[in-house]
Amino acid sequence: MYRIPFDRVNWVTSSFLIGTALIALVGVPIYLVKFGLNWFQFAMFFFYVTATMMSITVGYHRLFSHLSFKAKLPVKLFTLIFGACAFENSCLNWASDHRRHHKHVDHDEDPYDISKGFFWAHIGWLLFKLDPEPPMDNVADLRKDKLVIWQHQYVHWIGLVVGLVIPSVIGYGYNHVMGMDPWNGALGGFLLAGVARIVVAQHCTFFINSLCHTVGRQPYSTSHSARDSAIMALLTFGEGYHNYHHEFQHDYRNGVKPWQWDPSKWTIWTLSKLGLVDGLRRVPDGRILLAEMGEARRKAQLHLAEISTHSAADTMHELVEKLSANYHELEKAVADRVQLSREVLNRWQDETRSLMRELRRAAATA
Ligand SMILES: [Zn+2]
Ligand SMILES: [Zn+2]
Numbered sequence: 116m117y118r119i120p121f122d123r124v125n126w127v128t129s130s131f132l133i134g135t136a137l138i139a140l141v142g143v144p145i146y147l148v149k150f151g152l153n154w155f156q157f158a159m160f161f162f163y164v165t166a167t168m169m170s171i172t173v174g175y176h177r178l179f180s181h182l183s184f185k186a187k188l189p190v191k192l193f194t195l196i197f198g199a200c201a202f203e204n205s206c207l208n209w210a211s212d213h214r215r216h217h218k219h220v221d222h223d224e225d226p227y228d229i230s231k232g233f234f235w236a237h238i239g240w241l242l243f244k245l246d247p248e249p250p251m252d253n254v255a256d257l258r259k260d261k262l263v264i265w266q267h268q269y270v271h272w273i274g275l276v277v278g279l280v281i282p283s284v285i286g287y288g289y290n291h292v293m294g295m296d297p298w299n300g301a302l303g304g305f306l307l308a309g310v311a312r313i314v315v316a317q318h319c320t321f322f323i324n325s326l327c328h329t330v331g332r333q334p335y336s337t338s339h340s341a342r343d344s345a346i347m348a349l350l351t352f353g354e355g356y357h358n359y360h361h362e363f364q365h366d367y368r369n370g371v372k373p374w375q376w377d378p379s380k381w382t383i384w385t386l387s388k389l390g391l392v393d394g395l396r397r398v399p400d401g402r403i404l405l406a407e408m409g410e411a412r413r414k415a416q417l418h419l420a421e422i423s424t425h426s427a428a429d430t431m432h433e434l435v436e437k438l439s440a441n442y443h444e445l446e447k448a449v450a451d452r453v454q455l456s457r458e459v460l461n462r463w464q465d466e467t468r469s470l471m472r473e474l475r476r477a478a479a480t481a
Contacts, residue, residue: 123243131202132241132317138306139314146306155289156303159282163200163308165352167278167316170197172352172379178392179257180210183367184383185394188262195266200278201316205267207258211251216324217364220339224249229328229340237318237325282308319350327357334471335362335406337413345376353377362406363398371403400460401449404467408442411467411474418474431477434470441466 174194177183186194198206212226219225226249229236257263266273286304291297331344341361348355348370356369356377363371370377386392415435422428441463448455 120243123246125242125244129242132238135202135310135314135317139311143306143311146303150299150303152307153303156286156300156307159285159304159308160312163278163282163312164315166193166197167201167312168319168352169379169382170194171201171203171316171320172354173382174198175203175206175209176213176354177367177369177379177383179206179263180213181364182256183365183396184387184392186386186392187390190386190391191260191262195262196273196277199266199270199273200313201320202271202274202278202313203317203320205270206263207251207254207267210257211254214253215249217361218253220341220361221328227324229325233325233329236328237321278313279305279309319352322347323351323354323357327351327355331355331358333358333410335359335403335410337410348376353379359403363403365396366398367395368397371398399449401445401455404460404464405442405445405449408438408445408463408467411470412438412442414474415470418477422477431473434466434473438466438470 170193174191175198178186178191178194195206198209203209216225216227219228221228221230227236227240232239282304283301284304286308287297287301290300327342327344327347328340329342331342331347333342335343335358339361341357343356343358345355347357353370353376354360356371356375359366359371360369367383368377368380370380383392383395387395412435415431415438419428419431419435422431445455445463447453
């Protein structure tokens with residue numbers, strides 16, 4: 116039988132995660148039934164969820180962990196302060212864990228290694244201490260940033276004041292001005308924009324480590340477990356295109372196609388137009404398409420090997436031949452840094468997609 120290794124339990128983190136979840140699941144419904152929800156409390160909850168999640172996705176993740184763009188002081192300050200409100204540890208710790216996740220994905224040194232199971236990747240890795248704790252030897256660049264170090268030192272105080280005390284004070288003040296019971300407003304601010312928001316933001320972040328390595332497609336690579344899922348992108352402010360992200364981690368975009376839901380990308384782009392960030396890193400379209408074509412070709416060849424005796428193999432064979440020829444042409448163009456026209460790239464993209472559709476249809480009818 117599986118036994119919990121009590122000597123390794125991280126009691127502070129475990130109590131916090133379980134305590135906040137219990138308050139959110141029990142205290143919040145009781146409050147809502149008793150006092151109802153007014154638009155002000157809802158708006159504050161919405162603001163806090165967005166600010167916290169965006170600070171993790173835009174700040175902790177794309178800016179500090181992956182250096183996918185450069186940010187001016189206001190953006191750094193905002194994302195470090197509201198990132199602290201997520202209670203996901205300091206930016207320095209977070210980035211160190213995350214860089215190890217990318218470097219050792221699906222292996223033992225990956226802190227949220229999905230091969231240890233869904234529960235471990237989602238939250239289990241936080242409940243237990245590692246012995247010995249891995250060294251934080253991969254964030255030397257961030258240690259030079261005074262703001263990052265300041266946040267590292269005071270992260271829990273910042274989270275406590277900005278993430279829990281301030282929503283309570285605002286709730287108190289609003290009810291006071293509106294002639295309602297101020298303590299009732301304070302409790303609402305604490306429970307909704309405070310605790311419930313922390314739980315929502317945390318589990319949405321944890322989903323990136325668990326569900327985004329479990330559900331969805333792998334259009335760019337199957338060499339790791341990361342997956343692309345539009346539903347996950349909705350829940351994670353655009354981080355659901357995780358297969359792309361693991362393939363091209365320094366791109367500021369995760370949802371790289373224009374129609375994909377990636378509010379974090381839109382925010383970074385908008386901030387760049389306002390002059391608050393710059394140096395946005397983008398992988399050239401040719402390289403992205405090359406990865407997609409390579410993956411489609413590999414999957415089609417695997418499929419062909421299985422159905423070689425079948426009559427449907429002929430059509431598929433033709434499609435694969437065509438794709439292979441295009442793939443080699445694109446591979447050479449990317450290597451020689453030749454700029455291909457938009458039309459050619461679009462045509463190859465369409466052909467790759469129709470081949471993938473064909474494969475899915477074949478798999479569905481098999
Ligand atoms: Zn990942
Ligand atoms: Zn990442």
